[in-house]
Amino acid sequence: MRRVAVTGHRGLPDEVEHAVEAALRAHVHSLGPRLTGLSCLADGADALFARAVLDAGGALEAVVPAERYREGLPEHHRAAYDDLLAAAVLVHRLPHVESTSQAHLEAGRHMVEHCDELVAVWDGRPPRGPGGTADIVGYAREQDRHVTVVWPSGATR
Template sequence: MTSIGITGHINISAGTVPLVDRAVRDLLAVVAPDELVGYSCLAAGADAIFAHAVLDLGGRLVALLPSADYREAKVAPEYRASFEQLIAAAAEVRVMPFSRASGDAYAAANDALLAAVDVVLAVWDGRPDRARGGTAEMVEKARSAGKRIHVLWPPGSTRT
């Protein structure tokens, strides 16, 4: 089994979506479908692109939701249908023990993801951020934990 987790930006531009999708699929394609297990918190943007790719390639998706209210509190109406599709298709859905979405809940979900995976895929522009549980923090934690990490930010990619 090859377990791969995703961290990445939510706010990638519309023109960046196909670039990231292609890069993610190219990386995942080297893993046999019956060996692929993808872990995602199912946020919009990079997490969703990765989750759809895992499923499309025949892998198993494990969803790690940061809090009990994540769907209601953080899933935007324009992303709701895709989110529900991913939840329904996930082989497993784990909810962190937080009633409300928060930086602590995101950090806990990231920690759970990091503990479960062999490889971390980061869709990251390389810039630091101050958000607890954000992409830059997750990349640093993955590096500190000695995880294999692939940072993807295809040429021409931008954030909104």
């Protein structure tokens, strides 16, 4: 079974989110039915990817960076997070309490270490802080993981 992890931006404008969702669904579909997706299930790229994996009949593994991770997510996303977490066949819980940048960095590294490919919803810009998409892409490349970047042409965050 092919194992594909996701990293990506949150808080995308609606038109960018719709384009990203379509691109993620097309990519997931191209990978075939024997797919396991790894995601932290945050709003934005993580949740879009997780839903695409499930809708394609793949298995979902959730990576929870910290005990208080859910509380750090936007309130409007918590029900979707709960639904995706419940749909996961396996939940990896990292040993952090607070949902910090360091916990997110470690979660991203965990996913890279347990995948065959990383899908990055990434605008190609440098990280805004530790643990962001650019850091995870860099780590995946250091680990010789295949990285597929999904970003709509001309889109901005």
